Amino acid sequence: MPIATVNPATGETLKTFAELGPEDVERRLATADAAFRAYRTTGFAERSRLLRHAAELLDDDRDDIARTMTTEMGKPLAAARAEAAKCAKAMRWYAGNAEALLADETPPEAEARDAGASVARVHYRPLGVVLAVMPWNFPLWQVVRFAAPALMAGNVGLLKHASNVPQTALYLEDLFLRAGFPEGCFQTLLIGSGAVEAVLRDPRVAAATLTGSEPAGRAVAAVAGDEVKKTVLELGGSDPYVVLPSADLARAVRTAVTARVQNNGQSCIAAKRFIVHTDVYDAFAERFTALMEGLTVGDPMAESTDVGPLATERGRADLEELVDDALRRGATALCGGRRPAGREHGWYYEPTVLAGVTPEMRIHREEAFGPVATLYRVDGVDEAIAVANDSPFGLSSNVWTRDEEEQRRFVRDMEAGGVFFNGMTASHPALPFGGVKRSGYGRELSGHGIREFCNVTTVWYGAEPGA
Structure with a gap:
């Protein structure tokens, strides 16, 4: 795939970029390695000052970078502005909390003495150069939720961003430089997916994080495993929404409408499978379909647009294949199921609701990355949990019930990295984020996320420290 900005609203290629050659990649690896050796010794106060400055600059740049994101991947402009604001918030959160999250820990004196020590401590130390392989759907947020904690922990970052958001990727490198981070602390690598393995195998790279597809995660995890390097993976999701x-x-x-069509339906944590109790199924289906059908599909730069185009032509084709397969096998489209009339250019797809989905349909097992919802009718809590868990993915989940016993059942039995009651799944810097099963492993955000790329070091003193 060429490294280029292609406007998904028109299909027009606006700007292309040359891929970095081996010498350029080597230079950036060397710069990152040198930067880490110095940056790791900085204190939390200095890191916090730099990250807060980055947040201030991002606030100033919000409108411009929002337009860049919308141009590159098609999200509505209002959503792009909100994404930029969320990133600045996360930077400030880590700037204010990282020192406490990574504070040294001292086990109780009795336990230390039982271990033969006068004093024992646990320190969190940075790992080094971390390679981040990131997707296009939240081109700022996916990166910042890695970069903010990694930089506050004393690591440095190399970003291999998706090939269709190169201008956003280059903006991020420039942002951290303008904020005052030393050269090499955060660099963008304009390389194709075929060049990732060599970078990951380089001994100067200590670890990797990837957000993206299951095949991409498997590839990176296989290389990292061969090199015995730490990875965090956030992969696909087909989140249930139980009512x-x-x-x-x-x-x-x-x-439910917002949860399904956020980011034009291209979100790993978007609700995709709507599992509704038979007592309220008909009412839910009627109202949900009416609202989905009433959404405005159009130019993502227009403030009135609810759903813009899909980010890539291939992405729309993949979504069409899933819907067409379901319809051939007996599903019913309550609305949508086609490209919108009158839009010959751009990669648009109508908000769609499918009923009568059965296990032999591909969409029952595969992630629908676009504004397509599937409806399931269930008779009770047991069946709802069984249908919710009948997926290879386990990223997050949404459950609507005010019954406390039912809530306890879902907390205990849902196979997911999160259970959100009476609301929709959302990421927040203070809450751990990640999944189970084929949705990946490890956690981002919160204290769990910042510690993922730390060396948890046991320090044992046979006599009092300094004695």
Whole structure:
């Protein structure tokens, strides 16, 4: 795939970029390695000052970088602005909390003496150069939720971004440089996917993090495993959205629409499978379909647009294949199921609701990365949990019930990295984020995320420190 900005609203190639050659990559690896050796010794106060400055600059740049993101991957402009604001918030959160999250820990004196020590401590030390392989769907947020904690922990970053968001990728490198981070602390590598393995195998790279598809995660994990290097993977999701009789149905329906079409439906944590109790199924399906059908599909730069184009032509083709397979096998399109009329250019697809989905349909097992929802009717909590867990993915989940016993059941039995009651899944710097099963492993955000790329060091003193 060429490294280029291609406007998904028109299909027009706006700008192309040359891929870095081996000598350029080597120079950046050497710069990153040298930067880490110096940057690792900086204190939290200095790192915090730099990251807060980056947040201030991002606030100033919000409108411009939002337009860049919308141009490159098609999200509505309002959503792009919100993404930039969320990134600045996350930077400030880590700038203010990293020191406490990585504070030295001292086991109780009795336990230390039982271990033969006068004093024992646990220190969190940075690992080194971390390679980040990131996707296009949240081109700022996916990177910042790695970069902010990694930099605050004393690591340095190399970004291999998706090939269709090169201008956003280059902006991030420039942002951290303008904020005052030393050269080499954060660099963008304009390389294709075929060049990732060599970078990951380089001994100067200590670890990797990837957000993206399951095949991409498998490839990076295989190389990292061969090199015995730490990885964090956030892969696909096909999140369930369960609605039970005690739910506030009006709120559940409104939220369901947002949960499905956020980011034009191209979000790993978007609700995709709507599992509704038979007592409220008909009412939910009618209201949900009406709202989905009423969404405005159009130019993502227009403030009135609810759903813009899909980011790539291949992405739309993949989505069409899933929907067409389901329809051939007996599913019913309550709305959508086609490209919108009158839009000959750009990669648009109508908001779609499919009913009558069965296990032999591909969409039952595969992630639908676009504004397509699948409806399931269930008779009770046991069946709802069984259908929710009948997926190779386990990123997050949404459950609408006001019954406390039902809530306890879902907390205990849901196979997912998160369970959100009476609301929609969302990421926040203070909450750990990640999944199970084929949705990956490890966690981003919160204290769990910042410690993923730290060397947890046991320090044992046979006598009092300094004695």
